[in-house]
Amino acid sequence: GAGVSQSPRYKVAKRGQDVALRCDPISGHVSLFWYQQALGQGPEFLTYFQNEAQLDKSGLPSDRFFAERPEGSVSTLKIQRTQQEDSAVYLCASSPPPYGTFLEDTQYFGPGTRLTVL
Amino acid sequence: SQKIEQNSEALNIQEGKTATLTCNYTNYSPAYLQWYRQDPGRGPVFLLLIRENEKEKRKERLKVTFDTTLKQSLFHITASQPADSATYLCALDLDFSGGYNKLIFGAGTRLAVHP
Numbered sequence: 001g002a003g004v005s006q007s008p009r010y011k012v013a014k015r016g017q018d019v020a021l022r023c024d025p026i027s028g029h030v031s032l033f034w035y036q037q038a039l040g041q042g043p044e045f046l047t048y049f050q051n052e053a054q055l056d057k058s059g060l061p062s063d064r065f066f067a068e069r070p071e072g073s074v075s076t077l078k079i080q081r082t083q084q085e086d087s088a089v090y091l092c093a094s095s096p097p098p099y100g101t102f103l104e105d106t107q108y109f110g111p112g113t114r115l116t117v118l
Numbered sequence: 119s120q121k122i123e124q125n126s127e128a129l130n131i132q133e134g135k136t137a138t139l140t141c142n143y144t145n146y147s148p149a150y151l152q153w154y155r156q157d158p159g160r161g162p163v164f165l166l167l168i169r170e171n172e173k174e175k176r177k178e179r180l181k182v183t184f185d186t187t188l189k190q191s192l193f194h195i196t197a198s199q200p201a202d203s204a205t206y207l208c209a210l211d212l213d214f215s216g217g218y219n220k221l222i223f224g225a226g227t228r229l230a231v232h233p
Contacts, residue, residue, distance in 0.1 A: 004161070031218055033221075040225065041225050041226075042122075042207050042209070042223030042224050042225050042226050043162065043207075043221075043223050044223070045220055045221065045222070048218055048220070050218065055218070056218075056220070091161050091162075093161070095218075106152060106164040106167060107164065107219075107221065108164070109154075109161030109162045109163070110161050111159070111160050111161050112159075112160075112161050
């Protein structure tokens with residue numbers, strides 16, 4: 001079946017531009033996560049949605065980062081006034097319901113969007 | 119401070135040998151520990167999960183151990199093949215009281231299996 005998809009796969013932005021990154025999770029998955037992965041590092045947690053509710057945004061690095069999932073399926077990560085330090089791969093992951101009931105749930109990752117800020 | 123450490127150097131081994139990757143952590147008390155594989159240009163793919171009360175878990179040629187006293191997990195690939203070449207990420211599974219698992223990843227170890 002279809003996995004998690006992300007678009008665009010590559011994005012080049014000039015410093016100061018706004019960007020929007022899209023995630024299509026696996027159909028029916030309740031939980032959705034965003035991660036940031038710098039070169040040579042592991043993914044770092046940004047934010048978590050359960051359906052349309054954003055339950056945890058503790059990893060968002062600044063108020064320039066904003067994420068939404070208005071209908072509980074597709075999610076968008078928006079970065080305003082991009083800076084060079086925002087250059088990274090942004091990964092989206094989803095998990096099947098009922099999340100938290102089965103204590104061994106794992107996450108299904110998309111291919112990521114590589115953002116380069118010039 | 120809280121830290122997860124994986125072998126920073128790439129691991130080069132000969133085909134057929136056993137690869138052993140290490141994950142050490144400090145100042146965390148994870149309920150679970152997960153291992154993921156990541157190929158260049160792709161997202162991580164889940165391999166194995168081990169609980170804090172399990173010492174060892176196996177899946178085909180993969181074996182994971184988890185020592186909560188040493189705060190260490192070892193990941194073994196037996197009879198390694200060139201197709202096993204990838205980066206392997208260790209992830210601690212935290213904060214389950216929130217009803218979801220927040221994964222904290224190590225930086226990963228790059229494994230290269232040579233024919």
